[in-house]
Amino acid sequence: MLSTLIYRSRLSPACSVKELNQIVTKAQARNAALEITGILLFDGDYFLQVLEGAESAVNQVYGSIRRDPRHCNLVELMRDYAPLRRFGNLGMELFDTRRYAQGSILEAVLQKGTSRYNLAYDDRALKFIRSFVEGHWRAHLLPCPDSANWRFATRENPFSLPMDLIPGQPCQFALQPIVEPLRGQISSLEALIRGTDGGSPADYFASVAPEKVYEADLLSKNYAFALAKRIGIGNHKIAVNLLPMSLVMVPNAVGILLDQIARNGLIPEQVVVEVTEDEVISRFDEFVIAIRQLRSAGIALAIDDFGSGFAGLSLLSKFQPEKLKLDRTLVSDIHINGPKQAIVQAIINCCAALEITIVAEGVEKVEEWCWLQAAGIQRFQGYLFARPLLNGVPPVAWPDNAV
Ligand SMILES: Cc1cc2nc3c(=O)[nH]c(=O)nc-3n(C[C@H](O)[C@H](O)[C@H](O)COP(=O)(O)O)c2cc1C
Known part of the structure; x- marks a missing residue:
């Protein structure tokens, strides 16, 4: 051919x-x-x-x-x-x-x-x-960012040191910072669920009976908020992943979340709930009812893995979150990929018009970060800056302009 x-x-x-x-x-x-x-x-x-x-x-x-x-x-x-x-x-x-x-x-x-x-x-x-x-x-054409000019230096963070496995919990959490590299600031910490022994999220969900998944999902957030308290999260934000149906299926779900937040000395405004775009569109009407309650309580909403699912930009015509996380499939090798650049530029324009903050996730290469930063994105998550750390906050590698 x-x-x-x-x-x-x-x-x-x-x-x-x-x-x-x-x-x-x-x-x-x-x-x-x-x-x-x-x-x-x-x-x-x-x-x-x-x-x-x-x-x-x-x-x-x-x-x-x-x-x-x-x-x-x-x-x-x-x-x-x-x-x-x-x-x-x-x-x-x-x-x-x-x-x-x-x-x-x-x-x-x-x-x-x-x-x-x-x-x-x-x-x-x-x-x-x-x-x-x-x-x-x-x-x-973007002004050509030169990735060779950047050096990365790891700085310790102000949070408490990581702990080993926390006993007596059905799950553990690893924290990964979302950073604003040019301001040298951590904007939030994402809490990623892990199994009882620190294994993958799949390990944890495999240990839960199918009919209990939504309840377990919701109740697990208490351990994420408790970890935020333990590390001394201060004014930083904490982002937790939630199945949208957990908000729909568990009676008084938002009340339970608010109680967990308060019990751990946090306030709703410092909590971001992340849901994936496919989960949102599969039961959209019920989801809308659930997020109304979240928003009225002051909790922010982020669409996770944006660009990997079926909804795409049409989702934003129905519903606008506070934050949108660009899926790693769009981010990976964006500096050498014209179609990805065009799509991400369209998403950036759209989010700028709607005042939605974009986070690029899965950033691994300096060149990817340089292109995305030049395109106007300011918040990043990925191995280039920090990997998730079990029961703690990893040190972040911050870029310094060497030239
Ligand atoms: C702008 C530009 C266009 C090129 N076009 C070709 C091409 O069409 N075919 C080709 O064999 N090499 C082309 N080259 C040269 C290759 O990059 C490379 O030097 C050559 O293929 C030998 O590769 P190798 O050292 O991996 O064997 C081009 C180089 C540049 C800078």
């Missing part, structure tokens, strides 16, 4: 424009051997390359291209399949857009195209080419 891959990248400061001709000559030979066709556009600063060929060959070459230090800020824009090659006659031709009179470059590129595509202006690949030569794509 014929596959197409389009990416954009930027010439590395260390690479001179002169070196480009060398790159192209070698690339043409290699592409010919692998039966890869395509073009490389260059505007003096950025590249846009179209690669087409057998999927395995395209992936092989793209693997080498991604590792090449002569360009940077590489973002994959499109992967698709096509009935025939757009640039079947070219192993890989370089078009320096500066050498063409305005308006003539697109025509020159299309002249090189396999005839059927000369008129196919609706073709997505050609739209990327047109946007590049006309410069419209820059409207979506």
